[in-house]
Amino acid sequence: MVRMALIGTGWQGQGLLNFLTRIDDADVVGICDLNEEMLNKAANKFNVAAYSDYEKMLDETHPEGIIICTPPTVRVPLVRAAAERGIHCFIEKPPAKTIEMANKVMDILEKNKVMNSVGFMYRYSKAVEQCTALLEGKQVSQVRSAMLDGLALRPNWPKWxxxxxxxxxPVFDQAIHIMDLSRYILGEVKQVVGFQGNLVKPKTDEFTVEDSISYLVQYENNILQTHTHSWVYSDHVAELEFISDQFHLTLDIGEGRLTGTMDGENVSFESEDVLYYLELEAFIQAIKENRPELIKSTYADSVKSLRVALAVSDALESAKIIAL
Ligand SMILES: NC(=O)c1ccc[n+]([C@@H]2O[C@H](COP(=O)([O-])OP(=O)(O)OC[C@H]3O[C@@H](n4cnc5c(N)ncnc54)[C@H](O)[C@@H]3O)[C@@H](O)[C@H]2O)c1
Known part of the structure; x- marks a missing residue:
């Protein structure tokens, strides 16, 4: 059994606990949050020891791995406390809010030689695996991606x-998933440009984010991608379409489905993977068997996706082309 602890028992923390407690090789020894209400709710639901001080939790429960599920501005001290105790770190996306912060986290992880994983769960999808296998040796010309969600329409969503x-x-919180998955499948980014807007939910003192963004990416291999992202859509869509003269594949990453045509043949693949389970299982197996290669999203690699997010953010703010 691998001893596991978790910091941040909010929306995502409780979601991950749901899966963590079902993994046979994981023993959840402690959870921590500053918010007493969230903490007690999770402690009662999952029957785990609760702490409001993460250092005390780490010293008393001696976990081998930690899941860090706090907002993106809260990373460095938590990672330092865990890594300096030799505890392997799973860190939710985005890896950090700034590149300076990401570099600090990376230094700590490298200095202490602990395994690390970032919550880019789409990399564990069987439909993604299938898509990558089909595209092997083929020339993708263009990609049309969309993530449409309704975060800004939810009155009880965490205010941060x-x-x-x-x-x-939307750039750092969600589009970064698409940026990471696109890099994983297509390669590194050369330059980006885009625009943003608030036609449905205007900005106020409490709502300082955009409700919609659209951006265009050119990869180093000259593949082109357009991405449409909404936080004011009443359903959920998360799709990438790979387009060329020989194929047109649609990867529905929410549903784990790959459909379309390739070389005149129909493609139809569906898998019921539970991606949060798979990413946690891989992290726990990596710790148990000392096999870091099981982790598909390392912190160092996730920082490359953060650089894309920062470039897109600059492009959206300036309406200029930003090169990486
Ligand atoms: N991979 C995914 O699909 C996915 C989905 C949702 C959220 N997330 C990510 O998970 C992270 C958390 O998001 P969330 O939706 O759970 O937010 P949330 O606000 O619901 O929960 C965050 C929790 O962290 C706690 N916290 C903050 N600082 C702390 C500290 N120093 N010590 C202990 N607890 C502390 C807060 O009290 C809060 O309960 C974010 O980085 C978010 O982007 C990932």
């Missing part, structure tokens, strides 16, 4: 998501 300084808005 709508504070641009704390969350970074």
């Amino acid at each position: 998501f709508f504070d641009k300084h704390r969350s970074g808005g």
Whole structure:
């Protein structure tokens, strides 16, 4: 059994605890949050020892791995406390809010030689695996991606998501998933440009993020991508379409489905993966068997996706082309 602890028992923390407690090789030894109400709710639901001080939790419960599920501005001291105790770190996305912060986290992880994983769960999808296999050796010409969600329409959603300084808005919170998955499949980014707007939910003192963004990416291999992102859509769509003369594939990453045509043949693949389970299982197996290669999203690699998010953010703010 791998001893696991978790910091941040909010929305995502409780979601991950749901899966963590179902993994046979994981023993959840402690959870921590500053918010007593959230903490007690999670402690009662999952029957785990609760702490309001993460250093005390780490010293008393001796976990081998920690799941860090706090807002993106809260990373460095938590990672330092864990890594300096030799505890392997799973860190929710985005890896950090700024590149300076990301570099500090990376230094701490490298200095202490602990395994690390970032919550880019789409990398664990079987539909993604299938898509990558089909595209092997083929020339993608263009990609049309969309993530349409309704965060800004939800009155009870944590307020920090709508504070641009704390969350970074749709770019850092959600589009970074698409940036990471696109890099994973297509390669590194050369330059970006885009525009943003608030036609449905205007900005106020409490809502300083955009409700919609659209941007264009050119990859180093000259593949082109357009991405449409909404936080004011009443359903959920998360799709990438890969377009060329020989194929047109649609990867529905929410549903784990790959459909379309390739070389005149129909493609139809569906898998019921539970991606949060798979990313946690990989992290726990990596710790148990000392096999870091099981982790598909390392912190160092996630920082490359953060650099894309920062470039897109600059492009959206300036309406200029930003090169990486
Ligand atoms: N991978 C995904 O699909 C996904 C989905 C949702 C959220 N997330 C990410 O998970 C992270 C958390 O998001 P959330 O939706 O759970 O937010 P949340 O506000 O619901 O929960 C965050 C919790 O962290 C706690 N916290 C903050 N600082 C702390 C500290 N120093 N010590 C202990 N606890 C502390 C807060 O009290 C809060 O309960 C974010 O980085 C977010 O982007 C990822």
